[in-house]
Amino acid sequence: MEKQKAPIDHKNAVIRVHGLKKAFGDYEVLRGVNLELYQGENLVVLGRSGTGKSVLIKVISGLLQADAGTVEVLGQKIDQLTTKELQALRIRIGFSFQNSALYDSMTVRKNLEFPLVRNRRGIGRKEIDTSVERVLEAVSLSQTINQMPSELSGGQRKRIGIARTLILNPEIMLYDEPTAGLDPITCIEINELINEVQERYKTSSIIITHDLTCAKQTGDRIAMLLDGKFQREGSFEHVFDTDNARIKPFFDYNFIK
Amino acid sequence: MDTTDTTPIIPEPVKQKRFAGIRKSLTDFFASLYNINSFIIRFFKEAFLPPYEFKEIIRQCYETGVRSFTLISLTGFIVGLIFTKQSRPSLAEFGATSWLPSLVSIAIMRALAPLVTALIAAGKVGSSIGAELGSMRVTEQIDAMEVSGTNPFKFLVCTRVLATTLTIPILATYTGLISILGGFLNVYVNEGTSYRTYIGQVFDPLSFIDFTAALIKSIVFGFTIGIVGCYQGYNSSSGTEGVGKAANGAVVTAMFLIFIEEITIVQITSWFR
Numbered sequence: 384m385e386k387q388k389a390p391i392d393h394k395n396a397v398i399r400v401h402g403l404k405k406a407f408g409d410y411e412v413l414r415g416v417n418l419e420l421y422q423g424e425n426l427v428v429l430g431r432s433g434t435g436k437s438v439l440i441k442v443i444s445g446l447l448q449a450d451a452g453t454v455e456v457l458g459q460k461i462d463q464l465t466t467k468e469l470q471a472l473r474i475r476i477g478f479s480f481q482n483s484a485l486y487d488s489m490t491v492r493k494n495l496e497f498p499l500v501r502n503r504r505g506i507g508r509k510e511i512d513t514s515v516e517r518v519l520e521a522v523s524l525s526q527t528i529n530q531m532p533s534e535l536s537g538g539q540r541k542r543i544g545i546a547r548t549l550i551l552n553p554e555i556m557l558y559d560e561p562t563a564g565l566d567p568i569t570c571i572e573i574n575e576l577i578n579e580v581q582e583r584y585k586t587s588s589i590i591i592t593h594d595l596t597c598a599k600q601t602g603d604r605i606a607m608l609l610d611g612k613f614q615r616e617g618s619f620e621h622v623f624d625t626d627n628a629r630i631k632p633f634f635d636y637n638f639i640k
Numbered sequence: 641m642d643t644t645d646t647t648p649i650i651p652e653p654v655k656q657k658r659f660a661g662i663r664k665s666l667t668d669f670f671a672s673l674y675n676i677n678s679f680i681i682r683f684f685k686e687a688f689l690p691p692y693e694f695k696e697i698i699r700q701c702y703e704t705g706v707r708s709f710t711l712i713s714l715t716g717f718i719v720g721l722i723f724t725k726q727s728r729p730s731l732a733e734f735g736a737t738s739w740l741p742s743l744v745s746i747a748i749m750r751a752l753a754p755l756v757t758a759l760i761a762a763g764k765v766g767s768s769i770g771a772e773l774g775s776m777r778v779t780e781q782i783d784a785m786e787v788s789g790t791n792p793f794k795f796l797v798c799t800r801v802l803a804t805t806l807t808i809p810i811l812a813t814y815t816g817l818i819s820i821l822g823g824f825l826n827v828y829v830n831e832g833t834s835y836r837t838y839i840g841q842v843f844d845p846l847s848f849i850d851f852t853a854a855l856i857k858s859i860v861f862g863f864t865i866g867i868v869g870c871y872q873g874y875n876s877s878s879g880t881e882g883v884g885k886a887a888n889g890a891v892v893t894a895m896f897l898i899f900i901e902e903i904t905i906v907q908i909t910s911w912f913r
């Protein structure tokens with residue numbers, strides 16, 4: 384499945400992270416992360432459980448505060464923004480959560496409407512409905528519109544979660560383990576969805592995963608998070624062309640060797 | 641930078657050796673006092689700034705009312721009935737059963753109605769707020785709200801606290817009326833007092849101070865139930881265990897505070913009498 388996509392603009396970084404540090408108590412999770420995400424690029428972040436991948440994108444979206452270092456998103460330093468400015472910036476970033484984080488008490492329709500209704504005061508009913516239908520169609524789940532999240536499967540929840548972030552036409556997408564816990568076929572569908580989103584919405588994305596098929600299929604560039612830093616970075620082939628005992632097992636496990 | 645981070649301002653200290661147990665629980669206690677204090681301050685900072693969430697407040701008022709209505713009706717009625725029944729023998733000793741309605745109304749308006757309502761609401765409403773926000777925190781729904789450009793504190797916390805603060809006084813009034821009705825039923829069956837006489841006797845001994853105190857009390861109780869439930873849920877620790885703890889903590893803390901507030905307000909009103 385070769386991707387056909389707009390070229391990556393290597394002069395234009397939409398996310399710049401420099402020397403990012405974050406600790407919880409005595410445990411230093413991130414110990415100086417440097418990262419640049421270019422316009423139109425899919426960056427895959429790999430790493431073992433507990434290496435702080437989720438923490439990294441939570442810092443990028445301002446959900447957690449960094450202890451040190453700078454985080455610049457779409458040209459704005461996120462720790463220098465007022466609440467209002469941060470809110471405005473967040474609308475331009477889509478965040479797909481590890482466990483989907485759908486609002487349990489709302490139907491799929493209400494889930495999708497929520498960001499729209501909340502951020503575009505006075506938006507008309509008709510415009511809401513068309514937007515909802517548009518994103519549902521994008522994730523090919525139009526039939527679930529009146530269902531509750533509890534009635535959906537894990538893969539469907541993931542896709543609705545992605546649809547909910549798409550509704551605001553984000554410029555950046557942050558995917559936290561989009562394929563974790565899904566069967567191989569659903570994984571491939573999600574990977575295709577990620578590529579499709581990038582083409583259709585011209586987004587730049589960070590994709591966190593353990594799944595090398597996902598990494599290979601979606602990633603333009605791979606970065607390996609190890610001991611709180613990016614230890615290896617580059618194309619898929621480059622990253623795994625190593626004898627490093629802590630990187631190789633990833634590859635061996637995923638492509639049973 | 642906004643202050644909507646999820647971690648409490650003072651982190652709960654990690655487990656220490658047993659001999660340090662007392663010090664730890666003391667530090668914990670003051671840390672949580674400090675955290676709840678900042679939570680309350682944040683509520684007042686954000687609740688009264690636009691944009692207002694009227695629709696959500698009304699929905700939450702409705703939820704609060706619906707959740708506790710049946711239980712409150714039943715309890716209110718039975719409290720009135722039983723209280724009248726149990727007080728009769730003592731009054732009968734002095735041949736003063738005609739004072740029953742006044743006694744009932746004083747007991748109900750001054751103490752029982754707000755207290756019973758608040759305790760029931762703490763159990764029904766407070767626990768469900770704690771569990772609801774707790775599970776939203778644990779499943780990252782609160783984070784999801786935040787990254788989609790909605791202020792979750794305002795949308796979830798402020799609306800619920802305002803709703804309980806507005807609804808508990810109304811519910812307490814309703815409990816009072818239902819209890820008085822329960823009392824009437826008992827008096828009517830035993831003494832054959834007419835409805836008209838009963839109502840006259842019921843409202844006669846009540847002063848402006850009684851009504852004001854009851855109103856203030858139920859507003860304070862309502863605020864307590866809302867803020868405690870929200871605080872527990874919003875700061876719930878991760879895992880399903882955290883949700884249970886939040887729900888439980890919401891009830892226990894709210895009831896404890898309600899008793900303290902009851903005593904304090906009774907003390908203050910007695911200075912005014």
Ligand SMILES: Nc1ncnc2c1ncn2[C@@H]1O[C@H](COP(=O)(O)OP(=O)(O)OP(=O)(O)O)[C@@H](O)[C@H]1O
Pocket residue numbers: 407412430431432433434435436437438439481
């Ligand atoms: N809010 C928090 N408070 C305390 N510790 C935290 C918090 N969030 C994360 N951590 C710690 O930071 C470390 C990294 O967590 P993170 O969720 O980023 O891992 P991850 O790389 O996403 O792992 P996984 O692949 O399992 O999702 C973990 O050890 C976790 O215990």
Ligand SMILES: [Mg+2]
Pocket residue numbers: 436437438481559560
């Ligand atoms: Mg994670």
